Amino acid sequence: MDNAFAAPGLPGGLAGAAPALLLELDTAVLDPQALLEQQRERDDAIDMLGGTLQKLAEETVARRSTLEARWLDDLRQFNSQYDRETLARIDRVGGSQAFVNLTRPKVNTLIGRLCDILLPTDDTNYGVHATPRPELLLYADELQAMQVDPAQLTPEQAQELARSIADKRCRAMAEEMQDQLDQANYAGVLRDVIEQAAIYGTGILKGPVVEARQRVSWEPLSDGATTVHVGRPSTALQPTLRMVNLWDFFPDASALRIEDCDFIFERSFLTARQMRHLSRQPGVMADRVASILAGGAERMSVTTGHLGELRRIAGLSETTQNRYEVWEYHGALSVEDWRACGFDLPEGDAAELIDLDVIVTFVNGTVVKAIMNPHEAGERPYSVFVLERSDVSLFGIGIPRLMRGSQASANAAWRMLMDNGGLAAGVQAIVNKRVVKPEDGNWSVRPRKTWYVDTDELNADVRGAINFFDVPCNIGPLLELFNLSRLLTDEETSLPQIAAGQQGTATKTAQGMTILINAANTVLRRIVKNFDDEITKPLITRWYNWNMQYNQRADIKGDFQVIARGTAALMQRDEQIQRLMQAYQMASQVPEMVQSGKHLEMLGELFRLLGLEARFVLSDQQIAQLHQATQQQPPQQPPPPDPRIAAAQLAQQGQTERLQMQLQHDEAQQQLDAQLHMQKLALQRELAAQAAHGKLTELGVRQQLSLAQAQAQSDNIRLQIDAENQRQNAELAYAIHNGGQGI
Numbered sequence: 050m051d052n053a054f055a056a057p058g059l060p061g062g063l064a065g066a067a068p069a070l071l072l073e074l075d076t077a078v079l080d081p082q083a084l085l086e087q088q089r090e091r092d093d094a095i096d097m098l099g100g101t102l103q104k105l106a107e108e109t110v111a112r113r114s115t116l117e118a119r120w121l122d123d124l125r126q127f128n129s130q131y132d133r134e135t136l137a138r139i140d141r142v143g144g145s146q147a148f149v150n151l152t153r154p155k156v157n158t159l160i161g162r163l164c165d166i167l168l169p170t171d172d173t174n175y176g177v178h179a180t181p182r183p184e185l186l187l188y189a190d191e192l193q194a195m196q197v198d199p200a201q202l203t204p205e206q207a208q209e210l211a212r213s214i215a216d217k218r219c220r221a222m223a224e225e226m227q228d229q230l231d232q233a234n235y236a237g238v239l240r241d242v243i244e245q246a247a248i249y250g251t252g253i254l255k256g257p258v259v260e261a262r263q264r265v266s267w268e269p270l271s272d273g274a275t276t277v278h279v280g281r282p283s284t285a286l287q288p289t290l291r292m293v294n295l296w297d298f299f300p301d302a303s304a305l306r307i308e309d310c311d312f313i314f315e316r317s318f319l320t321a322r323q324m325r326h327l328s329r330q331p332g333v334m335a336d337r338v339a340s341i342l343a344g345g346a347e348r349m350s351v352t353t354g355h356l357g358e359l360r361r362i363a364g365l366s367e368t369t370q371n372r373y374e375v376w377e378y379h380g381a382l383s384v385e386d387w388r389a390c391g392f393d394l395p396e397g398d399a400a401e402l403i404d405l406d407v408i409v410t411f412v413n414g415t416v417v418k419a420i421m422n423p424h425e426a427g428e429r430p431y432s433v434f435v436l437e438r439s440d441v442s443l444f445g446i447g448i449p450r451l452m453r454g455s456q457a458s459a460n461a462a463w464r465m466l467m468d469n470g471g472l473a474a475g476v477q478a479i480v481n482k483r484v485v486k487p488e489d490g491n492w493s494v495r496p497r498k499t500w501y502v503d504t505d506e507l508n509a510d511v512r513g514a515i516n517f518f519d520v521p522c523n524i525g526p527l528l529e530l531f532n533l534s535r536l537l538t539d540e541e542t543s544l545p546q547i548a549a550g551q552q553g554t555a556t557k558t559a560q561g562m563t564i565l566i567n568a569a570n571t572v573l574r575r576i577v578k579n580f581d582d583e584i585t586k587p588l589i590t591r592w593y594n595w596n597m598q599y600n601q602r603a604d605i606k607g608d609f610q611v612i613a614r615g616t617a618a619l620m621q622r623d624e625q626i627q628r629l630m631q632a633y634q635m636a637s638q639v640p641e642m643v644q645s646g647k648h649l650e651m652l653g654e655l656f657r658l659l660g661l662e663a664r665f666v667l668s669d670q671q672i673a674q675l676h677q678a679t680q681q682q683p684p685q686q687p688p689p690p691d692p693r694i695a696a697a698q699l700a701q702q703g704q705t706e707r708l709q710m711q712l713q714h715d716e717a718q719q720q721l722d723a724q725l726h727m728q729k730l731a732l733q734r735e736l737a738a739q740a741a742h743g744k745l746t747e748l749g750v751r752q753q754l755s756l757a758q759a760q761a762q763s764d765n766i767r768l769q770i771d772a773e774n775q776r777q778n779a780e781l782a783y784a785i786h787n788g789g790q791g792i
Contacts, residue, residue, distance in 0.1 A: 091391035095416045098390055102378050103414035106314045109299045116444060117355055120249050120295070123449035124362055126152050126456060127248055145467040149459055151535060155542050156247045156448045163243050166577055167585075168236045174581075175589045176612045177223045179215035183608050188214045190603060215607050222605040226592055232262075233289040241292040242434060242584065250447035252434040253298050254584055255315075256290025257595045261330075288595055290588070293431070295444075296355055300433075304443055307433040312380025318372040324412075327375075333410075333418045341373070341412050378409040379422075379429050392419055425598060428591055434584045436576065452541045459534035466527040473522035484514035543572035581613035589613070629655045 125132060129150040131139070139146055167174050191214050192199060199207055238254065246252030262285060267278040299314040300307065307313075319327065321342060328338035357367055381404040388394065394405075406427055410418040422429070435445030449456075478494050488499040494515075502511055539545045589611045597606060633651045 091389075094386070094389040094391070095419075096414070098382075098386060098409070098419075099411045099414040099416040102376070102409060102411055102416075105312075106299065106316075106376050106378075109302065109314055112302050113299070116442070117296070119450065121355070121358055121362070122453075123249060123447055124359070126449040126453070127156060128362055129153075130362060131460075139464070145464045145471075147460075147463055147467050149463045149531075151459055151538050152449050152452060152456055155452065155538060155544050158544055159247045159448060159542075160240075160244050162573060163247075163576065163580070164240055166573075167243070167580060168239060172614075173227065174614055175585050176614055177219055177226065177589075177593065177609050178612065179212070179219045180608050180610055182208065183211045183215040187211075187608055188218075191218075215609075218605055218607040219609050221602075222593070222596065222607065222609060225596060225600070225602065225605050226589070229288055229592070229596075230290075232287065233257075235290065238290055238292050239584070243580075245292065245295055246434050246436045246445070246447065248447050248449065249295050250436045250439075250445035250450060251295055251443075252436075252584075253293035253295060254290060254432045254434070254588060255293045255430050256588055257288035257592050258290065258430055259286050260289050261285070262287045262289075288592065296359075298431075300443055302442075305441075306443065307429075307431055310380075310429075310443075312378065313429060313431060315377045315379075317375045317377070319375050320372055324373055324375075327417070330418075332420050334416070337415055337417045338412075341415055341417070373412055375410065375412050378407075378411070379431075380407070381405065382407045382409075390416075390419065424591075424594065426594060428594070430591065432584050432587045434580055448542055448544075452538045455534050455537035455541055458537070459531055462527055462531040462534055466524055466531065469520075469523050469527065472520040473524070476517040476519055479516040479518070481514045484509060484511055585613040586611055 122132060127150075129148040131146070131148065136146070188211065197210070202210065233256070238256075242252035242254050244252075263282055264285065265280040265282050268281055270277050270279045293315060297316040299316070301310040301312055304310040324338060324342055327333055328335040360367065383404055384394065387405055387407065406422040406429075408418075408420050408422060409416060424430075433443065435443075436448070437446040437451065439445055480492060482492075482503075484502065484504050485500045486503040488501060500511075500515070502509060593609065593611055600606075629651060633655060636651055
């Protein structure tokens with residue numbers, strides 16, 4: 050287990066108030082039997098404490114069983130697996146078990162976006178700065194080395210000196226912390242925390258915790274003729290950090306934030322080898338660890354039911370977990386219980402307090418280590434990042450839970466589409482078994498198959514013995530339902546397609562894309578701000594406090610403050626470059642900015658954003674030297690003008706003026722010609738319009754005359770036809786009247 054905040058270089062991890070088991074002999078008591086009785090009472094008190102904490106741990110585990118069931122559903126959804134109830138329902142109807150995983154891309158998109166913003170490759174997501182008005186008395190050692198008496202300085206000089214010392218030490222502190230975090234794999238651990246938060250809604254980070262890290266230094270060894278390098282192993286206690294598995298983190302169930310927890314349990318599973326390594330850690334009671342290893346019977350506790358289900362989701366078979374369940378308790382303990390166990394109490398008036406903040410490590414109720422919280426501020430080494438906060442629990446809501454409904458809808462639509470597609474792909478057959486039977490006894494339909502007539506009726510009609518029909522194909526409506534469910538995932542997770550690099554139905558204009566990207570970052574900006582407040586700033590602050598309390602370097606100590614810079618990284622790099630280029634152009638035209646070298650600092654930042662190498666940018670020392678050389682260099686007087694050059698310049702100026710006058714004259718003539726040409730064209734258009742109007746009038750008169758003549762001819766023909774019809778009717782009537790004889 051981790052020895053949180055333990056002081057390096059002290060035996061047993063004891064620092065200030067960090068206690069160990071009292072084994073001091075009382076000079077007034079020399080009876081060995083009394084000493085054994087006193088030791089037995091202490092052991093009984095320690096065992097009672099371990100049993101109480103073990104019971105509390107098991108109750109805390111059982112209290113969140115419903116929450117763990119939800120996490121299992123989230124993990125199944127992320128791994129494209131149905132729960133048992135859904136699978137049973139599908140099996141009853143014989144439907145498709147296809148699972149369209151829309152959850153994993155959304156989770157990976159969020160992880161990628163957060164890692165790009167919070168873990169830049171060319172910068173840190175935090176900063177350490179000196180306070181605006183540092184106190185000079187904080188740096189008495191520095192003033193003594195400089196042989197400076199603060200009483201002889203004016204307030205302005207003292208403030209300037211304090212700021213200079215604070216800035217130098219702040220840079221040293223930042224470099225020390227950056228080196229420690231790099232060795233602790235800071236970026237890798239934070240990626241694990243982000244991934245856990247994206248799936249389950251909660252990510253837990255622990256640090257700084259002190260661990261013994263072995264290093265090998267290679268020293269040259271020579272016999273005068275040959276030189277070889279020999280490794281010298283050494284062990285040093287260094288701060289580190291790690292991601293705490295959500296399944297092994299049990300805070301106070303009544304708390305909504307980590308700082309409100311009355312207690313915190315952390316569970317670990319150690320092998321026998323790791324247990325032996327634990328016995329050699331500072332502050333651990335080795336005899337108790339040895340008794341646990343000698344027993345070896347009870348290793349796994351009843352709180353490990355989730356392991357089997359996790360292995361089944363991962364596609365692994367059940368296996369025997371030959372590990373010890375180790376608990377670490379962070380919480381309050383009364384002074385009476387602490388004293389009864391024989392542990393040291395802090396110096397001063399701490400014994401008058403009601404409760405102590407302690408860290409107790411136990412295995413199956415057997416306490417193997419107990420120390421007080423060594424951090425002077427009383428902070429616990431845990432930070433919790435919540436993706437979507439819940440109103441009733443410390444644990445948050447992840448992406449799978451947010452899109453549970455749309456994922457289920459998409460799966461249902463896709464299963465129906467697959468089932469309908471399979472039925473509609475081939476025809477359905479209706480066979481009358483009383484008329485025909487298959488040659489091979491198999492009633493399935495296949496090409497070139499022979500069927501026998503199975504009836505005694507002569508001339509039986511076998512054409513109706515086998516009929517076929519098609520199942521309606523509803524793929525189109527089902528596909529629309531699936532696409533609608535897919536769009537709902539964007540709304541439920543606030544991660545549109547454009548956030549994953551897919552344009553989708555977004556506009557293709559540059560301005561429109563910028564607006565959409567900024568809108569897509571709105572929710573992401575809130576998540577990043579939560580990460581800054583819940584992970585980055587608390588962790589770096591604890592790291593700074595650890596270095597102030599335990600680091601042996603005096604040149605890094607000072608009054609500093611920590612800032613988180615994740616939200617500022619949301620501004621697009623292109624926008625930063627544009628603004629910086631504008632600021633650089635303005636600064637280059639201001640003499641004060643040029644003399645102070647600020648425009649060169651802007652240029653260096655611009656080169657960094659552009660991804661250019663640092664060798665193109667002047668260092669601070671080079672900028673100072675250049676500024677000093679510019680101030681020391683006397684202003685140069687311009688040389689007297691050469692008469693020949695002046696005459697040539699006058700001649701060139703006169704020729705230029707003549708050319709300009711000629712160009713102006715030609716331009717005016719061209720404008721006049723253009724105006725005349727336009728007037729001529731307008732007159733021609735007007736004459737053409739009048740001629741066209743006359744022709745149209747003439748055509749209209751002619752057309753009216755032609756219509757009148759055609760009407761007269763039509764009336765004449767109609768009169769002739771009517772007269773002929775009347776004559777024929779009269780002849781027909783006369784013939785009928787005279788018995789069919791003609792006129």
